[in-house]
Amino acid sequence: MNKKYSDQELLEGIGRNDIKILNHIYDISYRPIRYLVISNNGKEQDAEDVFQEALVVVFIKIREENFQLSSSLTTYLYSVARIIWIRELNNRKVRAEFIEGEQLVLNTTDSDIELLEESERYKLYREKFEELSEDCKKVLKMFLINIPIKDITAIMGYSSDQHTKNRRFRCKKTLINNIRNSKEYKKLGYENNSNDRGIPRW
């Protein structure tokens, strides 16, 4: 018999990235989300992605504010999942049965939608970062956590600080280009920005 957790315990578990709690949440919350997605033009993989994104929204909320549930965690996750799936269907230009005539926001707030958008952006940025070469990743990361340039040059075995700097900017340029050229970036709503064709000049 699985241990029963209160919603507060589940939220705390999400906050500390506890895999046991995440497994439990999967057990209690995945099936309704799967049902929602699969009965509205989705596949198993879609359901898994939606479940993941809904949990990420909760994780960000817990971290960024004093998050209080107004319903059970399962209900809240279901509501967030619903918004995620509606947005995805809109992107795919599919109209689901359950969208028609219905308020899009149920149990969720504007801040949830903002978090969702932020989460989608961060996911893309991070994925593209992970695709860079190991050297690029190291250099960019070290700069961002404020390691002195001299130390970075020494760690990476580069010939000079200027070389390290140049490497940093080249890596960042590659990363930004890879982000801009991805289809996910266009899906995030940037494709209609006519100015958004490269680095701006001024």
Next chain:
Amino acid sequence: MKTIQTIEEYLDGSLNSKKSNAFREKMSANKQLKDEVELHRSVNEAIKDDALYEFRQNVKKVITKNSKRANKQILFIKTYIKYPVAAGIVVILGLSIWKLTTRITPSEVFNEFYKPYQTDISTRSVNQSANSVQLSYILYQEKDYEASSEILKNYLSQNYNDITAHFYYGMNALELKNYKLATTELLLVANDRSTPFKIHAQWYLAMTYLKMNKRNDAENILEKLTESDNIYTNAAKKVIRKL
């Protein structure tokens, strides 16, 4: 490259104050530049956010593990169940012959005729409570009776007049073997004249009585079901014959 360099140096604070101010002025006059700086800032935040990245990785692991487990179960059923199924058929045939020669108990009749209610779920809803109660119906359909029941219990404490919710609460109670609660809830629905769930509630109330070994109570309701033309008429006749 120069542009990226300036943006990065602006963001990490390594531009001197004069250059930094000049850059800010350019940004306020140039939306495209402002957006570009925002993109760089946001990308930097994402790179720094290891906690979120690890969280995603962990959720992915959980999903993969559970999805593999589900696939293994299906594979196991496909691979290893063939021969036991053949043996099972022989056993069932034997048991059927034995049953035909033995008097059947109400509980056995229940086992033969009971099927969970096939709900016609509409995911349409208009407010938060409705959303929550819809979820409970889905959970019932998905056989997560405990979760469904918990939601309905909370919902009914504020929406006592929702007969449909009482029906599902009763159906969950039946699945969870809380026959007393199932009887109370289904009786309430069965006695309501306006609900479309009336007939279903009568049938499942009869099923509950069978499970509780209350043969006469079950028969009384089943008799009523045979008096009108409904989806349970034939089944009710069959059950009465068995009893």
